[in-house]
Amino acid sequence: MIRSMMLAGGLLLALSAGLAQAGELRGTGDLGIAVERAKGSLQWLDTTHKTVLGRIEGLGDLSHASAVFSRDARYAYVFGRDGGLTKVDLLTGKIVNRIIQSGNSIGGAISQDGRYIAAANYTPGGVKIFDAETLELVVDIPAWSEELKGLSRVVGLEDATDNRFVFSLFDAGEIWIADLSDDPKQPKLTKFKNIGREPYDALVTPDARWYIAGLFGEDGIAVLDLWQPEKGVRRALPDYGRGQEKLPVYKMPHLETWAVSGNLAFIPGVGRHEVVIVDIETWQKVGTIPVAGQPVFVMARPDGRQLWVNFAFPHYDTVQVIDVPSRQIVHTMKPGKAVLHMEFTPRGEAVWLSVRDGNRLEVYDTRSFRKLTELPADAPSGIFFTSRAHRFGL
Amino acid sequence: MIRSMMLAGGLLLALSAGLAQAGELRGTGDLGIAVERAKGSLQWLDTTHKTVLGRIEGLGDLSHASAVFSRDARYAYVFGRDGGLTKVDLLTGKIVNRIIQSGNSIGGAISQDGRYIAAANYTPGGVKIFDAETLELVVDIPAWSEELKGLSRVVGLEDATDNRFVFSLFDAGEIWIADLSDDPKQPKLTKFKNIGREPYDALVTPDARWYIAGLFGEDGIAVLDLWQPEKGVRRALPDYGRGQEKLPVYKMPHLETWAVSGNLAFIPGVGRHEVVIVDIETWQKVGTIPVAGQPVFVMARPDGRQLWVNFAFPHYDTVQVIDVPSRQIVHTMKPGKAVLHMEFTPRGEAVWLSVRDGNRLEVYDTRSFRKLTELPADAPSGIFFTSRAHRFGL
Numbered sequence: 001m002i003r004s005m006m007l008a009g010g011l012l013l014a015l016s017a018g019l020a021q022a023g024e025l026r027g028t029g030d031l032g033i034a035v036e037r038a039k040g041s042l043q044w045l046d047t048t049h050k051t052v053l054g055r056i057e058g059l060g061d062l063s064h065a066s067a068v069f070s071r072d073a074r075y076a077y078v079f080g081r082d083g084g085l086t087k088v089d090l091l092t093g094k095i096v097n098r099i100i101q102s103g104n105s106i107g108g109a110i111s112q113d114g115r116y117i118a119a120a121n122y123t124p125g126g127v128k129i130f131d132a133e134t135l136e137l138v139v140d141i142p143a144w145s146e147e148l149k150g151l152s153r154v155v156g157l158e159d160a161t162d163n164r165f166v167f168s169l170f171d172a173g174e175i176w177i178a179d180l181s182d183d184p185k186q187p188k189l190t191k192f193k194n195i196g197r198e199p200y201d202a203l204v205t206p207d208a209r210w211y212i213a214g215l216f217g218e219d220g221i222a223v224l225d226l227w228q229p230e231k232g233v234r235r236a237l238p239d240y241g242r243g244q245e246k247l248p249v250y251k252m253p254h255l256e257t258w259a260v261s262g263n264l265a266f267i268p269g270v271g272r273h274e275v276v277i278v279d280i281e282t283w284q285k286v287g288t289i290p291v292a293g294q295p296v297f298v299m300a301r302p303d304g305r306q307l308w309v310n311f312a313f314p315h316y317d318t319v320q321v322i323d324v325p326s327r328q329i330v331h332t333m334k335p336g337k338a339v340l341h342m343e344f345t346p347r348g349e350a351v352w353l354s355v356r357d358g359n360r361l362e363v364y365d366t367r368s369f370r371k372l373t374e375l376p377a378d379a380p381s382g383i384f385f386t387s388r389a390h391r392f393g394l
Numbered sequence: 395m396i397r398s399m400m401l402a403g404g405l406l407l408a409l410s411a412g413l414a415q416a417g418e419l420r421g422t423g424d425l426g427i428a429v430e431r432a433k434g435s436l437q438w439l440d441t442t443h444k445t446v447l448g449r450i451e452g453l454g455d456l457s458h459a460s461a462v463f464s465r466d467a468r469y470a471y472v473f474g475r476d477g478g479l480t481k482v483d484l485l486t487g488k489i490v491n492r493i494i495q496s497g498n499s500i501g502g503a504i505s506q507d508g509r510y511i512a513a514a515n516y517t518p519g520g521v522k523i524f525d526a527e528t529l530e531l532v533v534d535i536p537a538w539s540e541e542l543k544g545l546s547r548v549v550g551l552e553d554a555t556d557n558r559f560v561f562s563l564f565d566a567g568e569i570w571i572a573d574l575s576d577d578p579k580q581p582k583l584t585k586f587k588n589i590g591r592e593p594y595d596a597l598v599t600p601d602a603r604w605y606i607a608g609l610f611g612e613d614g615i616a617v618l619d620l621w622q623p624e625k626g627v628r629r630a631l632p633d634y635g636r637g638q639e640k641l642p643v644y645k646m647p648h649l650e651t652w653a654v655s656g657n658l659a660f661i662p663g664v665g666r667h668e669v670v671i672v673d674i675e676t677w678q679k680v681g682t683i684p685v686a687g688q689p690v691f692v693m694a695r696p697d698g699r700q701l702w703v704n705f706a707f708p709h710y711d712t713v714q715v716i717d718v719p720s721r722q723i724v725h726t727m728k729p730g731k732a733v734l735h736m737e738f739t740p741r742g743e744a745v746w747l748s749v750r751d752g753n754r755l756e757v758y759d760t761r762s763f764r765k766l767t768e769l770p771a772d773a774p775s776g777i778f779f780t781s782r783a784h785r786f787g788l
Contacts, residue, residue: 025417025419025485025486026466026468026485027466027467027468027485028421028423028466028467029422029423029463029465029466029467029468029780029783030465030466030508048466048508069423070421071424071739071740072421072424072442073421073422073467075421091420112741112742112743113741114424114442161697161699161741161742161743161761162761163743181761207656207697207698207699208697209697209698227699261601262601262657262674262675263656263657280656281656302786303555303601303602303603303786304601305555305601305603305621325621325622345465346465346783347506347507347784347785347786348506348555349506349507349555349557367555367556367575368575386423387784389423389740390741391741392696392697
């Protein structure tokens with residue numbers, strides 16, 4: 001009997017240790033990941049305790065990788081450059097499903113209701129939509145262009161209200177809306193043609209009203225009002241872009257995280273050492289703010305009071321902070337040789353930076369600019385927190 | 395040996411059943427609660443599956459109760475009218491801590507960094523700040539008024555950036571800021587006097603920039619720019635309020651959920667059958683929208699495209715939906731005798747309603763206005779979802 005009890009006790013201990021390893025009972029609103037591109041792995045992050053919970057391996061080619069989150073904030077869906085779509089459980093730190101959904105992918109989105117994952121593909125050009133639970137294919141939307149007599153690469157895939165996905169056709173110069181609200185297996189497609197040459201990236205504003213595509217093949221941007229799509233795509237900011245002089249552009253800026261504060265958008269100048277201020281009511285340029293280099297990301301702190309800016313080569317060691325009301329640079333720092341990405345905690349009291357060549361993440365207080373901690377990571381790039389689950393276009 | 399194995403197996407089964415009861419491993423981004431006022435209990439909600447997970451009992455007097463959420467989206471902090479502050483674990487459905495922190499309380503807030511819970515008290519008048527982990531008192535801030543030679547009741551307690559709490563003194567006519575960023579045990583207080591007679595409720599805008607107090611003792615509102623508090627409190631909307639004619643006001647509208655869409659705020663008319671439109675840039679009234687009764691809550695869907703409005707007696711059976719761009723009422727419904735509260739899912743594809751006298755919650759699709767489900771609840775009032783954890787002023 002005593003031996004039985006001891007045996008039972010031993011099993012219980014083993015079981016509880018196993019459960020602790022498999023994942024503790026904990027909230028998921030304060031979790032996140034940082035991409036370790038070269039290793040094909042993720043650092044698994046806790047933003048409350050500012051710690052690394054572990055490393056999650058086996059995600060394939062993570063160059064230019066991005067992630068979206070399930071509506072319960074438990075699962076990350078990671079889009080890899082190799083067409084891999086990996087579902088990661090942030091409670092257990094395990095990959096729960098992984099498919100190679102295309103030959104070459106450039107990111108994706110999760111539907112408003114959280115039931116569908118969409119991936120934007122270069123090869124073959126189009127959008128594939130998967131069940132968020134099982135990763136089974138729900139529908140394949142080839143980006144067929146009559147003019148090209150072929151498939152166009154797809155970029156700038158964003159989620160919007162009414163379970164819509166919106167995306168741009170790089171080669172065809174089109175913007176499409178796929179509306180899944182009636183029948184996800186047969187999305188209603190709305191196509192806008194001649195929206196501009198070579199849309200290369202896009203965003204939706206935080207209110208999911210405006211879809212904006214940046215153009216690589218000419219200057220200007222394409223603007224679609226998702227509240228009134230029947231009005232069509234219009235062009236704006238004719239001077240925005242690489243310009244006639246073809247300035248040397250070290251890296252086309254990312255658009256997904258355009259900073260919006262009130263009715264103003266703050267966008268990275270292309271090839272210029274400036275942040276451009278745009279009035280969203282009129283889509284006119286209303287000012288510029290000189291900065292240290294060519295901006296890559298211009299990100300608004302969640303309250304819109306500050307903008308954090310990082311830069312392309314040769315200024316990718318620098319981060320600048322702009323105070324929105326005064327439009328002044330209030331802080332400049334050089335955390336390391338190459339700062340690749342920045343992510344704010346949900347209410348913005350801290351910001352996490354990827355310092356690639358330093359092989360570390362750094363966490364700063366956004367009020368005092370004091371460094372709160374450093375965490376090791378292998379050449380980190382993108383950082384993504386679960387609070388994105390509840391926002392549009394992230 | 396066989397008996398030992400059986401015994402161990404039995405214990406394992408018992409343990410795993412106990413764990414399932416105690417709380418499954420699950421994400422917390424899609425959880426919520428609905429207050430059952432009369433029973434002093436909560437319905438524990440899952441917004442993904444649109445189900446009730448259970449009832450949580452023992453929360454005391456929940457009239458006018460409200461809740462905030464921990465930054466990991468695991469715990470609800472429920473403020474009861476009896477001064478009770480109850481910490482509820484939404485993974486286990488259990489109360490993990492409960493204190494009676496005052497004699498009479500009117501709600502509270504959680505600090506930007508998630509470390510502090512503040513409660514606004516009538517008796518004794520003031521704000522008490524607690525450690526979010528332990529509910530131990532961190533600091534007591536009596537709302538002492540020189541003019542009154544006594545304590546003022548405190549209302550309209552809101553969280554803002556830089557770990558500040560902002561609140562109004564009903565009897566004293568003051569607004570105070572408590573800044574916890576340097577030393578939470580000794581918050582830096584900034585006091586604004588003569589802000590108007592009897593501020594009765596307040597809000598911060600979703601960007602945490604503007605603190606607005608409604609006035610019970612006179613017409614108009616008090617406006618404080620938290621980006622520039624040194625500019626002081628100013629008055630706006632001189633015609634907003636009960637007016638000279640003293641219209642019969644069946645219920646002073648709630649302010650905490652003023653709808654903000656772009657640079658416009660949509661606010662409940664006091665004693666009037668209208669929603670008032672205010673330009674936040676100028677704090678001028680720029681229009682009104684006629685509605686079915688005296689509005690209580692005017693709530694914007696998270697994308698700002700729709701406003702959902704409920705009403706005071708005798709129209710509290712009615713809910714109306716306003717389309718923001720056209721400012722037209724696009725839907726009117728009567729879900730039951732008294733609709734007390736509304737809460738949107740994080741990205742707004744659905745809205746949950748408290749139908750008090752029907753003893754049920756109803757869930758609607760916000761695009762089609764189709765009813766998705768009904769769930770039983772005992773005279774439900776406030777509904778609160780964990781996505782509030784990551785927003786200001788909620």
